[in-house]
Amino acid sequence: MPAFAALLADLPSDVLPRAGVAYVHYLSFMLCFGALVLERRLIRPNPSKQDATLMVITDVVYGMAALALLVSGILRVMYFGQGGSFYTENPLFWWKVGLYLSVGGLSLYPTITYILWAIPLRKGELPQVSEALAKRLAWILNIELAGFALIPLLATLMARGVGLPGTLGA
Ligand code: HEM
Known part of the structure; x- marks a missing residue:
């Protein structure tokens, strides 16, 4: 334990804040992905009250994590990164942001749907979910999952300078 304390004391002062923010970034990504997987597993026509409530809660967690x-x-x-221009001058960064915003935009449809479910659920009634609506939501969730799986690839390339004008990456 004293050795661990000495190790921490020797660190440059910015290391822990940088690591902390990076940790929040990874944790929130995991929560987003996990929430989408759960929503994808739960979506079906005319879900039970328990499943519908779980989906509403899961979507709130997804929204906060996003x-x-x-x-x-x-x-x-x-x-807490490698300097603003390291990212903003890299087209891969903008692809990453664009993909994140597209996935976020796409998730508005399921989110509005679940908000509407909360109204009957609070009255103790079940939401009406047709086969067509369940299929549509499942497809949207599939696309969101694919987008979320692609973003870390762009991130890891971007973090190594791939895509920066005049560099081949590190
Ligand atoms: C607009 C939203 C986002 C911004 C502004 C952003 C920004 C950043 C920045 C500045 C880094 C640090 C890169 C470095 O170490 O130099 C980073 C890393 C990373 N981001 Fe994001 N990010 C966003 C969204 C996301 C999303 C949605 C995901 C996952 C789906 C994600 C996954 C990652 C991963 C995995 C890394 C680590 C890359 C590596 O070190 O290899 N980011 N992000």
């Missing part, structure tokens, strides 16, 4: 992902990402660009 916000934490965005905020921690912006903090990394501005203060």
